[in-house]
Amino acid sequence: MGARVDPVPVACRPARPEDADAIARIYNQGIEDRSATFETRPRSGAEVAEWLANPVVVAEDAGAILGYGALFPTSARPCYAGVLELAVYVARDGRGRGVGRALGEALLQAAEAAGAWKIVGKLFLENHASASLVRSLGFREVGVHRHHARLDGAWRDVLLVERLLGDAREG
Numbered sequence: 001m002g003a004r005v006d007p008v009p010v011a012c013r014p015a016r017p018e019d020a021d022a023i024a025r026i027y028n029q030g031i032e033d034r035s036a037t038f039e040t041r042p043r044s045g046a047e048v049a050e051w052l053a054n055p056v057v058v059a060e061d062a063g064a065i066l067g068y069g070a071l072f073p074t075s076a077r078p079c080y081a082g083v084l085e086l087a088v089y090v091a092r093d094g095r096g097r098g099v100g101r102a103l104g105e106a107l108l109q110a111a112e113a114a115g116a117w118k119i120v121g122k123l124f125l126e127n128h129a130s131a132s133l134v135r136s137l138g139f140r141e142v143g144v145h146r147h148h149a150r151l152d153g154a155w156r157d158v159l160l161v162e163r164l165l166g167d168a169r170e171g
């Protein structure tokens with residue numbers, strides 16, 4: 001991860017089907033970096049298009065997609081329908097300029113609009129940028145899953161974070 005540079009103007013909007021290839025390209029950079037996900041298989045635009053059944057937002061500047069944020073179900077059980085997991089990925093050359101923060105704020109709004117009451121996140125312990133991002137969005141640290149899965153054959157620990165929304169924040 002690089003040093004902070006000047007912020008870029010960021011407009012976030014709901015993702016459209018024609019954004020799928022750009023989203024896949026950005027996700028595949030994250031996969032290659034081995035810093036954000038246990039996934040190792042690159043995704044196609046067609047696969048990413050299926051994500052759009054969920055809340056997905058993109059950050060755009062002058063027609064270019066700089067990053068995306070998505071909220072995925074955490075369980076098929078109806079009682080957990082309001083617990084969503086976030087993913088935020090910014091293109092390599094756009095990181096550290098406020099894009100992730102803007103996407104995170106757009107996701108919080110999208111989650112409230114979808115009636116969710118909690119967003120969870122699972123972060124690699126070494127991923128300081130993602131830890132800073134969720135902290136600045138008001139997430140709290142729940143704990144650490146030890147040896148949650150293997151990446152390239154090596155056990156990795158995962159930091160679990162959560163943020164309550166709406167009525168769930170009271171009491």
Ligand SMILES: CC(C)(COP(=O)(O)OP(=O)(O)OC[C@H]1O[C@@H](n2cnc3c(N)ncnc32)[C@H](O)[C@@H]1OP(=O)(O)O)[C@@H](O)C(=O)NCCC(=O)NCCS
Pocket residue numbers: 001002030035036086087088089090091094095096097098099100101102123127128129130132133136
């Ligand atoms: C993690 C990621 C989404 C953050 O987005 P970003 O646009 O780079 O971050 P921003 O510039 O919006 O900064 C958000 C916060 O993180 C902090 N931050 C950014 N880069 C950082 C770094 N390299 N180290 C430590 N903190 C960092 C910023 O200071 C800011 O904190 P603040 O609001 O308290 O000032 C982005 O770096 C990324 O896409 N990384 C690869 C994929 C990934 O790790 N995704 C997270 C898994 S869900």
